[in-house]
Amino acid sequence: MPVTDVRRKTQLFAVISVLSNVAGNSALTHGMTQLGGVGNTPLDLIGALFHPWVAIGVTLLIVWTFxxxxxxxxxxxxxxxxxxxxxxxxxxxSGKFFLGEAVSPMRWAGIVLITAGVTLVGRTAPASSTMDGNTK
Amino acid sequence: MKWVLVALCVTSTVVGDVFRSLGMRHHGEIQDFRPGAIGSAMGAIARNWMVIVSTCAMAVSFFSFMKLVSIAPMSFAVPMSAITFIPETLLAKFLLREAVDRQRWIGIALILFGVVFISQ
Known part of the structure; x- marks a missing residue:
């Protein structure tokens, strides 16, 4: 497969992975908060899966896993x-836009640092190695 | 208790990610994304022992992180969970034999500092 196709496919799946993970965790947290205290028995946890937000969260986390x-x-x-x-x-x-959370200067600095780091790594080749040590 | 959970969370996340990478590399590149092909790929992946180890470790990671945030603030739990970047990158280089160049190391260092800042 040409390098550009690998990069494009990687970008697409990275976006799906990030969005499903963030949305899945948010939905799960929202659902568990609405449910209040959930017991520790397996039956209690299975019962929680029928809550709509928990079900959406779990579905999105399955998408993330794949x-x-x-x-x-x-x-x-x-x-x-x-x-x-x-x-x-x-x-x-999403905390800022959906929940109206304030973003402190410290958090803005974190956002800039993470974005710079992700950009740097994102510019490297997605697949660089094989198990036998050969570089592609 | 807090530090035990940090150790459990970090260790299980590292084991989960490394075994997932090993398992998927063993499975080979997924190229066909039609529903039937995805189904058969999932069937093959579900029988891969490295992916099974990874999934169990991920479950331990998930529940230990949940427990950690219930007894410690997010500003502590999130940067602590990001410590995984260091052992995972070292294992990627020496165990998975990935070519981790200087650009990747600098990027990962920036992200680590960024996670500490963003969690405050």
Whole structure:
């Protein structure tokens, strides 16, 4: 597969992975908060899955799992892990726009640093190695 | 208790990510995204022992992180969970034999500092 196709496919799956993870965790947290105290027995946890927000959250996290696995089937862990860290920035912005949370100068600095780091790693080749040590 | 949970969360996340990477590399590149092909790929992946180890470790990571945020503030839990970047990058380089160049290391260092700042 041409390098440009790998990069495009990687970008698409990284976006799916980040958005499904952030939205899934938010939906799950929202659902669990609405439910209040959930017991620790397996039956209590299974019962929680029928809450709409919890179900949406779990579904999105299944999408995240598949997208993350697909990414790792062709891209390096040392590429996927930092690039998907842009999720911290997406979470901060969704907190600002959806929940009206204030973004302090310190958090803005964090956003700039993470974005710069993700950009740097994102400019490297997504797949650099094979298990036998050959560089592609 | 707090530090035990940090250790458990970091260790399980690292084990989960490294085994997921190993398992998926063993499975091979997913190229066909039609529903039937995805179904058969999922079937093959579900029987891959490295992916099974990874999934169990991810479950431990998820629940230990949930427990950690219930007893410690997010401003502590989130940067602590980002510590995984260091052992994972080292394992990616020496175990998975990925070419981790200086640009990747600088990017990862910036992200680590960024996570500390963004969690405050």
């Amino acid at each position: 997208a993350h696995m697909a990414l790792l089937s062709w891209a390096d862990l040392s590429y996927v892990m930092p690039v998907t860290a842009i999720g911290y920035v997406v979470t901060a912005f």
